Amino acid sequence: MSLNVLVVDDSTVVRTVIIKTLRILKLPLGEVYEAANGLEALDTLEANWIDLVFADINMPVMNGEEMIERMRANPAWADLPLVVVSTEGSETRIERLERKGARFIHKPFAPEIVRDVVRELTGVTNEQ
Amino acid sequence: MNSDLDGALRQVAEEALETTAFMFVMEEEPGGLPPQAEAAVAAVPFDGPVCGTLVLAAAAEMLPELAGNMLGLAEDDAPPSSEQQHDAFKELANVICGNLLPRMAGREAVFDVEAPRLVEQEERDAVTRSREPAAQLHIDLDCGWANLALYLCQAAADDETVA
Numbered sequence: 001m002s003l004n005v006l007v008v009d010d011s012t013v014v015r016t017v018i019i020k021t022l023r024i025l026k027l028p029l030g031e032v033y034e035a036a037n038g039l040e041a042l043d044t045l046e047a048n049w050i051d052l053v054f055a056d057i058n059m060p061v062m063n064g065e066e067m068i069e070r071m072r073a074n075p076a077w078a079d080l081p082l083v084v085v086s087t088e089g090s091e092t093r094i095e096r097l098e099r100k101g102a103r104f105i106h107k108p109f110a111p112e113i114v115r116d117v118v119r120e121l122t123g124v125t126n127e128q
Numbered sequence: 129m130n131s132d133l134d135g136a137l138r139q140v141a142e143e144a145l146e147t148t149a150f151m152f153v154m155e156e157e158p159g160g161l162p163p164q165a166e167a168a169v170a171a172v173p174f175d176g177p178v179c180g181t182l183v184l185a186a187a188a189e190m191l192p193e194l195a196g197n198m199l200g201l202a203e204d205d206a207p208p209s210s211e212q213q214h215d216a217f218k219e220l221a222n223v224i225c226g227n228l229l230p231r232m233a234g235r236e237a238v239f240d241v242e243a244p245r246l247v248e249q250e251e252r253d254a255v256t257r258s259r260e261p262a263a264q265l266h267i268d269l270d271c272g273w274a275n276l277a278l279y280l281c282q283a284a285a286d287d288e289t290v291a
Contacts, residue, residue, distance in 0.1 A: 010243060011222075013215040016199055058222075058243055087226020090238045107223055108147035 002030035003124055004048065008041040008055040008067070009085070018054050018085060018114075025115045026126045038067025045077060052122060057086045057097075068100050081121040085109065133263035133278065136231045137224075141265060141276055144223045149197040149216075154268045167191060168214065170221040171247045171255060176239030178232055180262070180280035181255050183247075184221040187272035191217055194271075218244040224276065255279055 005022065007015045015034050022029055033048060035041040039062040041055065053071075057064035064084060071077040082102045088094060094104050103117050119125050145151040167188030173181045186194075195201075195208035195216035208216070221244045229239050247255075261277040 011215050011219050013195065013198055013212055013219055020200055058241055060243060087223050087241075089226060089230030089235060091235045092238050107226070108144060110147075 001124060002028040003051045004030040006033045006044055006050045006053045008035045010036050010059045021111045021114050025111055027118060038062030041067055042070060053082045054085050057088055068102055072100055083117055137263045137265050137276055140227045141224050148223055149194050151269050168217055169247050169252050170218050170244050172221050172225040172244040173242045174239050177237045178280060182225040183277045186274040190272035214246055
């Protein structure tokens with residue numbers, strides 16, 4: 001099984017780092033899509049089949065929390081595996097995100113953390 | 129200034145540089161050369177139980193190294209573009225600010241952190257004018273230097289604490 005992944009962050013460098021991390025981990029990637037904010041991400045979700053979303057919180061136009069709320073309100077994306085990758089340090093806000101079905105990875109992160117979270121969410125492991 | 133806050137800023141900055149960009153802080157050399165002219169300044173405003181702005185300034189030669197390391201570029205890859213350099217620099221400021229705030233106010237505190245942005249001298253002056261930083265830090269790297277300063281809103285500055 002290959003994963004179609006959407007990476008949402010207003011920083012091109014962060015998007016590149018996340019995608020590079022997924023490739024270093026030799027995860028079986030299908031199509032990889034990028035979006036610079038929540039609104040672009042929702043458009044990408046409308047137009048493509050996505051298996052896994054990585055998203056930042058603080059973004060212009062539409063932030064990650066609003067994007068997640070809209071995703072969860074749509075039956076098509078209500079259970080879509082979602083990982084928030086952020087510097088957020090507030091346990092209060094992290095718990096709020098987790099209640100919406102998001103997993104959280106704190107920046108800076110080690111690749112192994114990403115591997116473990118992807119495995120837990122999707123059951124997919126490294127290509128051997 | 130608050131020495132606990134200075135220490136927290138140093139620890140967070142060193143961890144961010146090492147983990148995101150494999151850049152290591154050099155030991156301070158008393159009486160060393162003064163910093164070169166600044167090349168870039170990024171500001172990260174935040175609001176919550178404490179409000180303020182984190183300001184990161186860095187030497188020109190640090191930016192391509194930072195971006196190249198964050199992106200994992202090899203020597204024979206094309207050098208990072210100016211946009212990538214600025215993006216990496218803003219991300220470093222974002223990581224430092226995001227990791228500093230829980231140490232200042234505790235892990236339950238909720239902050240609204242604005243997107244980091246590059247600022248010109250005029251805007252930087254507006255942030256720093258008539259305010260002493262609550263914490264500041266100069267760090268030397270093998271590819272340049274960086275200065276960090278944390279400015280708090282007045283009410284918070286009167287009650288500096290590290291959780």
